[in-house]
Amino acid sequence: MTVELSVNLNAIAMLRNRRDLPWPSVTGIGRIALQAGAHGLTVHPRPDQRHIRFSDLPAIRALIDEEFPQAEFNIEGYPTPEFLALVAAARPEQVTLVPDDPAQPTSDHGWDFVADGAMLRPVVDELKSGGARVSLFADADPVQMSAAADTGCDRIELYTGPYGGTHSDPDAAKAEIERLGATADAAIGFGLGVNAGHDLTVENLPPLVARIPALAEVSIGHGLTADSLEHGMAETVRRFRRACGQAV
Ligand SMILES: CC(=O)[C@@H](O)[C@H](O)COP(=O)(O)O
Numbered sequence: 001m002t003v004e005l006s007v008n009l010n011a012i013a014m015l016r017n018r019r020d021l022p023w024p025s026v027t028g029i030g031r032i033a034l035q036a037g038a039h040g041l042t043v044h045p046r047p048d049q050r051h052i053r054f055s056d057l058p059a060i061r062a063l064i065d066e067e068f069p070q071a072e073f074n075i076e077g078y079p080t081p082e083f084l085a086l087v088a089a090a091r092p093e094q095v096t097l098v099p100d101d102p103a104q105p106t107s108d109h110g111w112d113f114v115a116d117g118a119m120l121r122p123v124v125d126e127l128k129s130g131g132a133r134v135s136l137f138a139d140a141d142p143v144q145m146s147a148a149a150d151t152g153c154d155r156i157e158l159y160t161g162p163y164g165g166t167h168s169d170p171d172a173a174k175a176e177i178e179r180l181g182a183t184a185d186a187a188i189g190f191g192l193g194v195n196a197g198h199d200l201t202v203e204n205l206p207p208l209v210a211r212i213p214a215l216a217e218v219s220i221g222h223g224l225t226a227d228s229l230e231h232g233m234a235e236t237v238r239r240f241r242r243a244c245g246q247a248v
């Protein structure tokens with residue numbers, strides 16, 4: 001199975017928002033990423049619009065529809081009525097629901113599928129009936145996968161932040177990979193697809209992909225954007241695609 005790369009544009013938008021100027025262009029950089037073979041684009045429109053602005057969503061939708069119809073749009077966020085309205089208008093191929101509080105500096109945990117299942121089930125149903133694939137953000141915890149499947153979601157997205165934090169500790173990295181792998185095995189056993197994301201890099205992707213051969217998609221923004229400052233966006237997308245095991 002090919003591990004697809006979805007490029008997260010949050011950091012590009014964060015840089016753009018530093019000034020009242022239209023560059024760097026979120027759609028312009030997204031175009032370069034798709035031209036270089038990224039499978040799709042990911043955004044996380046947070047309530048304070050600190051990076052991705054609500055107005056970015058129709059522009060990204062139009063870019064994909066008009067120039068890259070085979071690509072996917074993945075929108076992440078907490079399922080407030082405002083977020084669900086943005087999703088209904090943008091018609092993304094995938095929605096990734098995360099349990100983020102608006103005050104969080106970034107996403108740093110997955111759902112408690114036992115406690116949150118009753119809330120998630122109707123939201124998942126609504127999004128799926130609108131035609132989206134639904135992925136739910138998940139910590140590395142195999143025990144939670146039965147309850148995750150009970151939400152009716154299509155996929156989980158493994159939160160790989162703790163793994164990303166082991167960049168200088170090989171033993172801790174191996175332990176995190178095994179926790180992630182065991183969670184993926186459990187999810188697949190319940191018929192779920194598996195995505196992954198947060199703090200993934202060219203260096204830490206290959207061992208994760210080797211442990212989870214059924215991994216469907218990784219969404220990457222921070223590390224990929226950092227590398228693009230050195231290698232350029234097109235070459236960086238190719239480097240990350242190779243790190244996913246794609247023949248580039
Ligand atoms: C869900 C996740 O881990 C990331 O995709 C998230 O979008 C990061 O958000 P920030 O870019 O705001 O840190």
Ligand SMILES: NCC(=O)COP(=O)(O)O
Pocket residue numbers: 008042076157196197198199200219220221222223224
């Ligand atoms: N879902 C993870 C994502 O889209 C990007 O996370 P990061 O690479 O910016 O940490």
